Amino acid sequence: MTAVQDRTGTPAPAPRRRPNPVLALLRNSWRQLTSMRTALLLLFLLAVAAIPGSVLPQRGVNPEDVRDYYAAYPDLAPVLDRIGAFDAFGSVWFSAIYLLLFTSLVGCILPRLRDHVRALRMTPPAAPKRLDRLPQHAFLAAPAGGAEAIAATLRKRRWRVAVRGDEVSAEKGYLKETGNLIFHLSLVAVLIAFALGSWYGWSGNRLLVAGEDKAFCNTRQQYAETDIGPRVADADLPGFCLTLEEFEARFLADGQPEFFNARVGVEEPGRELRSADFSVNSPLRLDGANVYLLGHGYAPEIRYTDRNGRAQTSIVPFLTTGDMGLTSEGLAAFPDVNVDPATGERNPELQMAFEGIYLPTAPQEPPYVRSEYPTERNPAVFLIGYRGNLGLDAGIPGSIYRLDQRQVTTGKLTQLGEAKLLRPGEKWTLDDGTSVEFLGTRRYITLSVRHDPGSTMMLVSCGFLLVGLLGSLFGRRRRVFFRVGAAPASGSPTGSSSLVEAGGLPRTDHPGFADEFAALVAAIGDGGRAGTPTGVDGDTGAGTGRADQDRARTREGTE
Template identity: 75%
Template structure:
């Protein structure tokens, strides 16, 4: 005899759930947050805000002279800004961090969307819903000429719709350009960031003040730049070899003093077996030397001063006087003669007999005092207003300083004393208290050059063009779908036995013009262009 156990079977024991790794969960959630579109927009906004100091404050990579002047004008604020990297914004750590986070976020956003968009492009339009009359656009029309689905599909294909025919139903969709443009826009942003990165790694630039004359020729080596910056993957030996000599500089000004045009003429010597050549370039037309471009940033004048010491030994100095930014191109500078007053009998120089002249150069000096500002940027009445100093210039101490400014510490501690001041025109001579003389012989023009190699520029230009095209597609394209259902003729129908075509339309996004487009489609499908529409209540 067999007994039956009526007791209910116990449920199988559930396997213990594995607790998720908290570190992996944190990384996964952080990655999702970083690659969200909201985070990308926030980082893009932060990058734009972070670039503001680079546009407002002078940058060492563009104009180191203005950075030095900013330190002189704001001695308390400038060191704090320098510690925060405000004078090298685009190379600072905080700007690079925002840059890299934005790059990672954009890549994480774009790649999944590209994959989904590619799948959507390969898919056929979806089948028609059962109730077309529930769609925002709906109509029923008689179409004797379009009596089958293939004829309706042919009309839609001619209007560049993606069409799928399923029996007596036609599905069509249009407007994938919106998502394509959106992806092109974001991909172009990634390409722009790549272009900036390539330029930062493999690009280089340097600034040089070049005075006219063969004796002031400049060769493309890092030591001859007043300021140079090489990319992380660039060595000094990678700089292309060439030399430049400034032959002439022509500047034209309006009567108001505003600049009209600048043109520099240089002699280019490239050691590639070819002869020297002459080239002209201007502000908006750089000189191209191999992979590098030479840009004209500014210009000024270098007065020629001849100093004859008390022993009758003469020295001539051509020193650039940097412009102070006024419209008259007033220049400030110093001409130092540290080797003056060497005793010819002993050949020794007294350390306290060095001479320097500090002051202004006026391309067009006023007719009467005060002589503190030039009246016009061209040389109509050139003059120098100088203050003579004698003593120890402090050059032998080994302390670095500017060659365009006098070391005021030597004046303060009494080692350098003022011995007179004078205004000199071209050809005039000034005799100092010890019998030495200073003669103003004239001036030479100088230009401020920026030599740059930016390998990412072509990529960035192409990316910007694609970005604008993608933005246009993203803003003006609209996703929409339409369906047509062809009903066989019925002798008892009010249309007199002709085929009935029921149509419905659905815009995927806000599209004010979709009603007109839908009406045009119905007119094209209808036999005579005037469809017999019986729209449901509520149709637009």
């Protein structure tokens, strides 16, 4: 096949191949995705996408708050639910941003890591021909030993040195790029650790009341709130049981907490029953889970005796209202009382419930609305009785700590006269001959049981992230060059046979480089013992500048 020729006989250039538009689109898209600008944009979008998860109630954390949000905003809640706002961290859009950020970071880091490794293996570049054009410039007397002596001084100061005959090149400050890469690699490791925790981690909250009859075993059904990863099955939860044996709390005179400690009985498969202590800052560490102490309170024991003389006891935690005296509110419900002994049928209109306020240290005089101290110095419970249909048979989920006020407003529940203050051992006889008695209290603790397989990786990654950030912030890339045997200039030391011309170049913004260069030149000049440097150029350099040297050369040429 012969080449095509034009009229002059010169072969015409071969026609250029048109690039494949699909490959070009993919290549350009990959370049845009792996650019640092895109990575910063995705990081910003990830922070913005996390706002709904912090502002709006999340179904996996507190489904009751989601239900209350539906009741408060019936028009807005369905729209937010369709876009995944009540499950923000598991939504499609959050996962898409997360994966794109992960891909962008990997695409940014790998080429930079390759180039950085190549730069570390390369020797410093040769000195330029005109050292006087560098930001820092000086002449000094040649030390004994010449270029090797200069290289030895630089190596002592941890410079990477290359000697080429009478020229010495040195560079320093690779810590900046190393720290930058460590920072971004650590950020990728943080994202991986977060993904491991989201996929294979789980957590649950539980109120544990003292006593063997209130023991807790690690099953999903026994948690009040759970957040279990999509890759975790119920059978993957470790099998252990906890029993609250003792809880100790000490407070200062003003009610400020001083010390908390919980002692629990731990039963694990294949091990003997044992007791273990843990506190707020010292969790209980078990195989496959950590148990954290979040809070504590009181669970009043309230016994109700119905019309047939049958007694039932309620031991339900009363939730604290947030004051320093541990004032608590709760509900003692008795839906299975007043059963007809002849037929065995339960009349739903004769169910009983008592809303109450528990005061560990009740005031001596009314109003009995707030406890004066968080420990039980004068315990009392302030009860309001209700009779009627509690609405539990409808199958609608509800709180065990509050009475359904819809039953009261519709008249299905009737309040029984005035509220009553009971102290331990006191009994309240109602209008129908039934009675309610305050027996005392048990302590309860609030537990958070968690397993995060990425926590160790997250901790180590955050440590490296800080180290890399410090390196990238305080590392400064710079180079210096020395040429032995430079032509003597005006103002050179008297009697010096040869000079060393020095030049310095900061690769990044480094305000202190002029001082560092001057100190380095002085150290090498002292090694020669022939005098001080004849000229140091630069923004803050001392001695004669480049302009003074040029004027000196001009005068020499004129003479």
